[in-house]
Amino acid sequence: MIFGLPVISVAIWLPIVFGVLVLATGNDKNAPLARVLALVGSVLGFLVTLPLYTGFDVSTSAMQFEEMHSWINRFNIHYHLGVDGISMLFILLNSFFTPLVVLAGWKVIEKRVAQYMAAFLIMSGIVNGVFAALDSILFYVFWEAMLIPMFIIIGVWGGPNRVYAAMKFFLYTLLGSLLMLVSLIYLYHLTGNSSFDILDFQQLHHIPLQAQILIFVAFFFAFAVKVPMFPVHTWLPDAHVEAPTGGSVVLAAIMLKVGAYGFLRFSMPITPDASHKLAGVMIALSLIAIVYIGLVALKQSDMKKLVAYSSISHMGFVTLGFFIFNAYGMEGALMQMLSHGFVAGALFLCIGVLYDRVHSREIAAYGGVANKMPVFAAFFMLFAMANSGLPGTSAFVGEFMVIMGTVKVNFWYGFAAASTLIFGAAYTLWMYKRVIFGAVANHHVAELTDINGREKLIFIILTIFVLGMGVYPLPFGEILHVSVSDLLLHMTQSKL
Amino acid sequence: MNLMANLMPAAAEIFLLGMLCVILIVDLLLSESNKIYSYLLVQVTLLGCSIITVGTHVDGVVYAFHNMYVDDLMSDVLKLLTYLAVAMMMVYSRQYLMLRGLFTGEFMVLALFALLGMNVMISANNFVTLYLGLELLSLALYAMVALQRDSAVATEAAMKYFILGALASGLLLYGMSMLYGATGSLDLHAMADAIKHGVPNKSLLVFGLVFIVSGLAFKLGVVPFHMWIPDVYHGAPTPMTMLIGSAPKLAAFAFTARILVEGLQPLVHDWSGMLIIMAVASMAVGNLSAIAQTNLKRMFAYSTISHMGFLILGFIGGGIEGYGSAMFYAVAYVLMTLGGFGMIMLLSRAGFEADTLNDFKGLNQRSPWLAFMMLLLMFSMAGVPPTVGFYAKFSVLNAIVQTGHTWLAVTAVIFSLIGAFYYLRIVKLMYFDAPQSHEPIQVGMDSAFLISFNGLGVLFLGMMPGMLMSICAVAVQQSLLLH
Numbered sequence: 001m002i003f004g005l006p007v008i009s010v011a012i013w014l015p016i017v018f019g020v021l022v023l024a025t026g027n028d029k030n031a032p033l034a035r036v037l038a039l040v041g042s043v044l045g046f047l048v049t050l051p052l053y054t055g056f057d058v059s060t061s062a063m064q065f066e067e068m069h070s071w072i073n074r075f076n077i078h079y080h081l082g083v084d085g086i087s088m089l090f091i092l093l094n095s096f097f098t099p100l101v102v103l104a105g106w107k108v109i110e111k112r113v114a115q116y117m118a119a120f121l122i123m124s125g126i127v128n129g130v131f132a133a134l135d136s137i138l139f140y141v142f143w144e145a146m147l148i149p150m151f152i153i154i155g156v157w158g159g160p161n162r163v164y165a166a167m168k169f170f171l172y173t174l175l176g177s178l179l180m181l182v183s184l185i186y187l188y189h190l191t192g193n194s195s196f197d198i199l200d201f202q203q204l205h206h207i208p209l210q211a212q213i214l215i216f217v218a219f220f221f222a223f224a225v226k227v228p229m230f231p232v233h234t235w236l237p238d239a240h241v242e243a244p245t246g247g248s249v250v251l252a253a254i255m256l257k258v259g260a261y262g263f264l265r266f267s268m269p270i271t272p273d274a275s276h277k278l279a280g281v282m283i284a285l286s287l288i289a290i291v292y293i294g295l296v297a298l299k300q301s302d303m304k305k306l307v308a309y310s311s312i313s314h315m316g317f318v319t320l321g322f323f324i325f326n327a328y329g330m331e332g333a334l335m336q337m338l339s340h341g342f343v344a345g346a347l348f349l350c351i352g353v354l355y356d357r358v359h360s361r362e363i364a365a366y367g368g369v370a371n372k373m374p375v376f377a378a379f380f381m382l383f384a385m386a387n388s389g390l391p392g393t394s395a396f397v398g399e400f401m402v403i404m405g406t407v408k409v410n411f412w413y414g415f416a417a418a419s420t421l422i423f424g425a426a427y428t429l430w431m432y433k434r435v436i437f438g439a440v441a442n443h444h445v446a447e448l449t450d451i452n453g454r455e456k457l458i459f460i461i462l463t464i465f466v467l468g469m470g471v472y473p474l475p476f477g478e479i480l481h482v483s484v485s486d487l488l489l490h491m492t493q494s495k496l
Numbered sequence: 497m498n499l500m501a502n503l504m505p506a507a508a509e510i511f512l513l514g515m516l517c518v519i520l521i522v523d524l525l526l527s528e529s530n531k532i533y534s535y536l537l538v539q540v541t542l543l544g545c546s547i548i549t550v551g552t553h554v555d556g557v558v559y560a561f562h563n564m565y566v567d568d569l570m571s572d573v574l575k576l577l578t579y580l581a582v583a584m585m586m587v588y589s590r591q592y593l594m595l596r597g598l599f600t601g602e603f604m605v606l607a608l609f610a611l612l613g614m615n616v617m618i619s620a621n622n623f624v625t626l627y628l629g630l631e632l633l634s635l636a637l638y639a640m641v642a643l644q645r646d647s648a649v650a651t652e653a654a655m656k657y658f659i660l661g662a663l664a665s666g667l668l669l670y671g672m673s674m675l676y677g678a679t680g681s682l683d684l685h686a687m688a689d690a691i692k693h694g695v696p697n698k699s700l701l702v703f704g705l706v707f708i709v710s711g712l713a714f715k716l717g718v719v720p721f722h723m724w725i726p727d728v729y730h731g732a733p734t735p736m737t738m739l740i741g742s743a744p745k746l747a748a749f750a751f752t753a754r755i756l757v758e759g760l761q762p763l764v765h766d767w768s769g770m771l772i773i774m775a776v777a778s779m780a781v782g783n784l785s786a787i788a789q790t791n792l793k794r795m796f797a798y799s800t801i802s803h804m805g806f807l808i809l810g811f812i813g814g815g816i817e818g819y820g821s822a823m824f825y826a827v828a829y830v831l832m833t834l835g836g837f838g839m840i841m842l843l844s845r846a847g848f849e850a851d852t853l854n855d856f857k858g859l860n861q862r863s864p865w866l867a868f869m870m871l872l873l874m875f876s877m878a879g880v881p882p883t884v885g886f887y888a889k890f891s892v893l894n895a896i897v898q899t900g901h902t903w904l905a906v907t908a909v910i911f912s913l914i915g916a917f918y919y920l921r922i923v924k925l926m927y928f929d930a931p932q933s934h935e936p937i938q939v940g941m942d943s944a945f946l947i948s949f950n951g952l953g954v955l956f957l958g959m960m961p962g963m964l965m966s967i968c969a970v971a972v973q974q975s976l977l978l979h
Contacts, residue, residue: 072962171913182902
C-alpha cells in the first residue's frame with residue numbers, strides 16, 4: 001500500500017496520470033516544464049514500484065499484491081492484478097528504464113517534446129499493466145494499448161523510413177493479438193462462460209489436443225511476433241532502426257520481454273500438452289534465431305540494425321530456455337531477459353550518444369572515436385563485452401544457465417546454442433573495433449566531444465546493474481525460483 | 497380499447513410529429529438570418545422527445561393499435577440513441593450548413609421526418625408499420641441528399657439512392673406479400689406462430705425470406721447490395737452523409753431484429769446461412785476496397801460496409817449474446833461514425849471540403865487536440881482497446897465463438913486486421929506527415945465541445961463498457977427473446 005492505495009495500481013496509473021499532465025503542458029514553448037514533469041513522473045513511477053521488491057515473499061509461487069474488482073460483469077471480466085516471481089522483476093525493469101529514456105531524450109528531442117515524453121510515460125504505465133494483469137481481457141487491453149504510443153513514437157520521431165516501420169510494427173503485432181483474442185474467447189467458453197481469469201484458464205482440466213494446438217498456434221502468433229522469433233522477426237530491425245533512441249531502448253529492453261512473458265503466462269501453463277508436442281518446432285526456431293540471425297548480425301553495416309539482430313539472436317536463447325522444460329533453462333532464460341534488457345538498452349543508448357553527435361548510424365561513418373571520447377569508449381566497451389556474454393557481466397549468467405539446461409536435454413542443441421558465444425563476440429567486438437579504434441576517420445569524428453554528466457549518469461547506473469547482476473545474481477534468482485519450479489510442475493500435468 | 501392506452505406507447509412520435517408541423521410553420525415566418533430559432537426548436541423537440549420516451553417507459557412489452565406498434569426496452573433505448581444521434585448531427589453541421597446556405601427549414605424538417613420514420617421502424621410490430629416507417633425514412637433521406645440543388649454530384653447521388661432504394665423497397669414488399677401468402681398474417685408474432693405450426697408451402701416461405709433478406713441487406717448496406725453506399729456517401733453533402741450513416745443504422749438493426757428474430761425465428765437455419773455469406777463478403781469487399789480510397793467519405797462508406805458485415809455476425813451468433821452484441825455494435829458504430837464525419841465538417845471551411853485524406857495531413861501540428869480525438873475515433877473503428885470499438889468487436893466475436901463458429905471469428909479478425917491498415921493510415925497522415933495548409937482551424941464552441949465529448953466518450957466507453965453492454969443485453973432479452 002502506498003498512502004492507502006494498492007501498489008500495482010499506482011505503478012500502472014501514476015505514470016499515465018503524469019503522462020496526461022505532461023501532455024497538458026501543450027506546445028514546445030513549455031518544453032522545459034514538460035521535461036521536468038516527465039522526469040519527476042518517471043522517477044516517482046520507479047519509486048512506487050520498489051515496495052513490490054521489498055515486500056515480496058520469495059517463498060511462494062502464489063500471486064502477491066493482488067487486487068480484484070469487478071469490471072465488466074456481463075462477461076465476468078475483472079480488474080484483477082497481481083505479481084509473482086516471473087512478472088515482478090519486469091515491472092521493476094520497465095519502471096527503471098523510463099527515467100533513463102526521459103533523460104536520454106532530454107536535449108535531443110526538440111520538436112513536440114511534451115508528446116514525446118508523455119508517450120513514454122503512458123507506455124510505461126501500460127506495460128506495467130501487461131505484466132501485472134491476471135484477467136486475460138485486462139491483459140489484452142493493456143497489450144494492445146501498448147501499440148498506440150509505440151506506433152506514434154516510431155512514426156513521429158523516427159528516422160527517414162519511419163512510416164513504413166511504424167505500420168509494419170503495428171500490423172504485425174495486431175495480427176497476432178487478434179488471433180489471441182479469439183483463443184481467449186474460446187477459453188472463456190471452455191470455462192463454462194464463467195471467467196476470463198488467466199489463473200482459471202491455467203486450471204482448466206480438459207482441453208482436447210487439437211484445440212490446444214490451435215490455441216498454442218494463436219498464442220504463438222501473438223507472442224512470437226513480439227519476441228520476435230525467427231520467421232516473424234522482420235519488423236524489429238526496421239522498427240529499431242527508425243525509432244528514436246528512447247524508442248529503441250524501450251523496444252529492446254521492455255517490448256521484447258512482453259512477448260516472452262506471454263509464453264510463460266499463457267502458452268505453457270494453459271496448453272501444456274501442445275507445448276510439449278510443439279517444443280521441437282520451438283527449439284528449432286530458437287536455434288535458427290541464435291545461429292542464423294547471429295550470422296546476419298555479423299554483416300550489418302548499420303549499428304542499430306546490428307544490435308537489433310543481436311537482440312533477436314539473444315531472444316532466441318530465451319525461447320530455447322523455455323521450451324527445454326527444465327529449471328536451469330527457464331531460470332536462465334528469465335535471467336537472460338533481464339540482462340538483455342540492461343545490455344541492449346545500454347547499447348542503444350551508446351549508439352544514441354554517437355547518433356546525436358554525428359547523425360549517422362553507419363559503422364563506416366566512424367572510426368577512432370576512442371581518441372575523442374575516451375570515457376564513452378570505456379562504457380561502450382563494457383556493454384559490448386556484456387553483449388558477447390563475458391563472464392562477470394549479467395549476460396553470462398543467463399546464457400550459461402540456458403546452455404547448461406540445453407546440454408542436459410541434447411548435446412547438439414547445447415552445442416548450437418553455445419555458438420552464440422562466438423558469433424556474439426564476433427559481431428559485437430568487430431563493430432566496436434571499427435567504430436572506436438583506429439585513426440580518427442573523418443572530420444565529424446574529429447569534432448566529437450565526450451559524454452556529459454547526464455549521459456554519464458545514465459551509463460553509471462546501467463553499469464552498476466550489468467556488473468552487479470553478473471557478479472551476484474542470487475537476489476534475482478531467488479525471486480524467480482519458486483515461481484519457475486511451480487510452473488514446471490504445473491506443466492507436467494496433462495490436460496488431455 | 498382505451499384510446500389513451502393506445503396513444504401512450506407512441507407519445508414521443510406523436511409529439512415529434514406535432515412539433516414537426518410547428519417547426520414547419522414557424523420556419524416560414526423566420527427570415528434567413530433567424531433560422532437559428534428553428535434550429536433551437538429542433539433541439540428542444542429532441543429533448544422533449546427524450547423526456548417523453550423516458551417518462552412513458554413502462555417495464556415489459558406494451559402493444560398498441562392492435563399489435564401494430566410495440567413499446568419495449570429495446571425500442572426506448574434505440575429511440576433515445578437516435579435522438580442523440582440526430583441532435584449531434586445538427587450541432588456538428590450547423591456551421592458547415594450556414595457557410596453553404598443550406599441551413600434551411602427544409603433540412604431540419606426533413607431530418608425530423610427521417611427521425612420519425614426511424615422511430616416508427618424501431619417500434620413496428622407488423623410488416624405494414626415497418627414498411628411505413630422505412631418509406632418515411634427513405635423518402636426524407638432521398639430529398640435531403642438532393643437538397644443541394646446546384647451540385648451535380650449530390651443530384652446524381654440522390655438519383656442513385658432513390659432508384660436503388662425504390663428497387664429494394666420493392667423487393668422487401670414482394671417478400672412481405674409472399675410471407676403473407678404463406679402464413680396469412682402480417683403481424684410478426686402471428687407469423688412466427690404460423691410458421692412454427694407448419695405451413696403448407698415451405699418453398700413459398702423460403703422464397704419470400706430471400707426477398708426479405710435482400711431488402712434488409714440493402715438497407716443495412718451489406719454485400720452484394722452495397723453498391724449505393726459509396727456513391728451516396730460521397731455525393732451527398734457531409735451532414736446528410738452523417739445522418740444516413742448514423743441513426744438509421746440503429747433503425748436498421750431494430751428492423752432486422754424484429755423481422756428476422758421475432759417474425760422469422762423458426763427459419764433461423766435458412767437465414768443464418770445467407771447472413772454468413774453476406775457478412776464475410778461485406779467484410780472482404782468493404783475492407784479491401786477501403787484501402788484504395790483517397791476520399792475520406794468514400795473510405796468511410798466502404799468501412800461502413802465492413803462494419804455492417806461485422807454487425808450481422810452478431811445475428812448469426814444468436815441468443816442474448818448475439819443479438820445483444822449486434823445492438824452494442826450498432827450503438828458503438830454510430831458513435832464513431834458521428835465523430836468521423838463530424839471531424840470532416842470541423843475541418844471544412846467556406847468553399848473548402850476537408851474530405852480527402854490529404855486534408856488530414858499534419859493535423860497534429862495544426863491542432864493537437866482535434867488530432868487526438870480523431871486518433872481515438874480511428875483506433876476505435878479499427879477495434880483497438882481501450883476504445884469502445886474493441887468491445888463491440890469483442891462481444892460479437894464472443895457470441896459467434898460461443899455458438900461454435902470459431903473459424904468465422906478467425907476470418908472476421910483477419911479482415912479486421914486488413915481494415916486496421918486504412919484507419920492507421922489516417923493516424924499516420926495526422927501525426928507523421930507535414931501539414932499541407934496552415935489555414936487556422938476555426939471551430940465553434942459547440943462543435944469543439946461535441947467532438948471532445950464524442951472522442952472521450954469513445955474512450956470512456958472503452959474503459960467502462962459494462963453498463964452499455966448490460967443495457968443492450970437486457971433490452972434484447974426483454975424485447976426479442978421472452979416470447
